[in-house]
Amino acid sequence: xxxxxxxxxxxxxxxxxxxxxxxxxxxxxxxxxxxxxxxxxxxxxxxxxxxxxxxxxxxxxxxxxxxxxxxxxxxxxxxxxxxxxxxxxxxxxxxxxxxxxxxxxxxxxxxxxxxxxxxxxxxxxxxxxxxxxxxxxxxxxxxxxxxxxxxxxxxxxxxxxxxxxxxxxxxxxxxxxxxxxxxxxxxxxxxxxxxxxxxxxxxxxxxxxxxxxxxxx
Amino acid sequence: xxxxxxxxxxxxxxxxxxxxxxxxxxxxxxxxxxxxxxxxxxxxxxxxxxxxxxxxxxxxxxxxxxxxxxxxxxxxxxxxxxxxxxxxxxxxxxxxxxxxxxxxxxxxxxxxxxxxxxxxxxxxxxxxxxxxxxxxxxxxxxxxxxxxxxxxxxxxxxxxxxxxxxxxxxxxxxxxxxxxxxxxxxxxxxxxxxxxxxxxxxxxxxxxxxxxxxxxxxxxxxxxxxxxxxxxxxxxxxxxxxxxxxxxxxxxxxxxxxxxxxxxxxxxxx
Numbered sequence: 001x002x003x004x005x006x007x008x009x010x011x012x013x014x015x016x017x018x019x020x021x022x023x024x025x026x027x028x029x030x031x032x033x034x035x036x037x038x039x040x041x042x043x044x045x046x047x048x049x050x051x052x053x054x055x056x057x058x059x060x061x062x063x064x065x066x067x068x069x070x071x072x073x074x075x076x077x078x079x080x081x082x083x084x085x086x087x088x089x090x091x092x093x094x095x096x097x098x099x100x101x102x103x104x105x106x107x108x109x110x111x112x113x114x115x116x117x118x119x120x121x122x123x124x125x126x127x128x129x130x131x132x133x134x135x136x137x138x139x140x141x142x143x144x145x146x147x148x149x150x151x152x153x154x155x156x157x158x159x160x161x162x163x164x165x166x167x168x169x170x171x172x173x174x175x176x177x178x179x180x181x182x183x184x185x186x187x188x189x190x191x192x193x194x195x196x197x198x199x200x201x202x203x204x205x206x207x208x209x210x211x212x213x214x215x216x217x
Numbered sequence: 218x219x220x221x222x223x224x225x226x227x228x229x230x231x232x233x234x235x236x237x238x239x240x241x242x243x244x245x246x247x248x249x250x251x252x253x254x255x256x257x258x259x260x261x262x263x264x265x266x267x268x269x270x271x272x273x274x275x276x277x278x279x280x281x282x283x284x285x286x287x288x289x290x291x292x293x294x295x296x297x298x299x300x301x302x303x304x305x306x307x308x309x310x311x312x313x314x315x316x317x318x319x320x321x322x323x324x325x326x327x328x329x330x331x332x333x334x335x336x337x338x339x340x341x342x343x344x345x346x347x348x349x350x351x352x353x354x355x356x357x358x359x360x361x362x363x364x365x366x367x368x369x370x371x372x373x374x375x376x377x378x379x380x381x382x383x384x385x386x387x388x389x390x391x392x393x394x395x396x397x398x399x400x401x402x403x404x405x406x407x408x409x410x411x412x413x414x415x416x417x418x419x420x421x422x423x424x425x426x427x428x429x430x431x432x433x434x435x436x437x438x439x440x441x442x443x444x445x446x447x448x449x450x451x452x453x454x455x456x457x458x459x460x461x462x463x464x465x466x467x468x469x470x471x472x473x474x475x476x477x478x479x480x481x482x483x484x485x486x487x
Binding site for chain 2: 099
């Protein structure tokens with residue numbers, strides 16, 4: 001198991017090197033370059049639910065107390081998924097230590113949290129375009145007419161998604177992946193619909209926010 | 218947590234579920250045993266584990282003794298005759314009081330309702346053991362101190378009757394030894410107890426989509442999961458696995474990381 005995690009997350013471990021690296025010139029689209037040499041003893045840790053939500057809260061500009069509510073009432077971490085997401089609750093549940101093995105429902109809970117957060121962010125972006133973080137108007141509505149988003153808008157939005165959630169620039173391949181994914185989201189629907197674009201932003205955000213790099217550190 | 222938890226691993230477990238998980242987990246093992254277990258699981262038994270513990274005489278409640286039946290009733294743990302109800306093969310005591318011993322907390326315990334409702338499905342197993350503390354004693358009461366190859370009683374039942382089902386062993390139990398996992402790590406994932414720490418909200422964690430306001434269509438959501446698993450988090454290549462296992466450099470990898478600090482390059486809406 002350890003080896004599987006190590007191999008699957010070797011690239012993530014390389015991020016540790018970023019902390020002390022001098023800041024390079026600002027790239028527009030970073031070309032695919034070889035990853036830094038992977039640590040021979042990577043120690044990748046699961047973000048417990050609270051750390052995960054706080055990261056998303058800070059990165060996406062949503063107050064922690066509002067970022068994820070089940071049934072519009074219960075905080076996703078504190079009330080709903082605290083234990084399955086690696087938290088503890090000693091006073092009432094007598095759980096003094098995080099669960100050692102992931103619960104069957106842990107990955108589903110992570111997905112729910114990511115979908116909650118991203119749906120919220122896009123909803124907020126649409127309600128207040130001036131303060132938008134991910135779903136910026138761009139190709140839509142500037143002249144009162146919707147049109148199919150161009151490559152520049154797709155690339156810039158993909159860049160914003162990666163930058164906001166993972167705090168790094170995406171690679172060329174990652175941008176291409178997300179941009180190409182638009183076609184899949186628009187399949188069978190009008191490609192120039194703002195709703196399609198909003199769905200693409202929400203689901204791209206979800207995919208990145210629930211990726212291994214976002215869930216582990 | 219660190220050692221066992223990866224999204225892909227637990228996602229795989231969750232998504233396979235049912236027979237897929239069973240077959241995947243057991244494939245290398247005896248084929249005949251698999252057939253037997255699948256056949257047996259056509260009449261599955263689902264465990265919902267509750268825990269009652271503490272100094273409330275739960276242990277003797279279902280088998281409580283009347284004072285008239287006990288020679289030394291004044292010194293032993295027996296109850297007035299009229300308090301002890303016989304229901305089927307069991308007994309029950311309804312109690313109500315202003316305090317629990319020295320603890321000033323009023324309580325009401327209507328055990329007879331529970332026994333009356335469930336006595337046809339009940340079994341009481343007595344257990345005598347010693348331990349240095351409650352937690353270990355609770356563990357030993359379900360694992361027999363490694364009597365069943367390190368499996369707990371619940372795991373043994375789930376293994377026998379739960380094959381082909383995603384969650385045949387649910388624990389509405391927290392923070393006690395009664396929910397501790399056994400030491401046999403070779404069992405299929407579905408066998409191990411699944412904790413439901415907050416039973417009222419736990420069902421939400423059985424579906425990654427249902428009930429989330431403003432989310433895109435479910436089909437799109439499922440496609441997004443697939444996109445993530447196959448494009449953003451592709452399974453490591455065999456060469457990457459080998460390199461990681463040997464501790465050597467992985468060289469270029471899919472989705473290579475960049476140390477460049479991110480700055481928004483998206484322009485404000487016009």
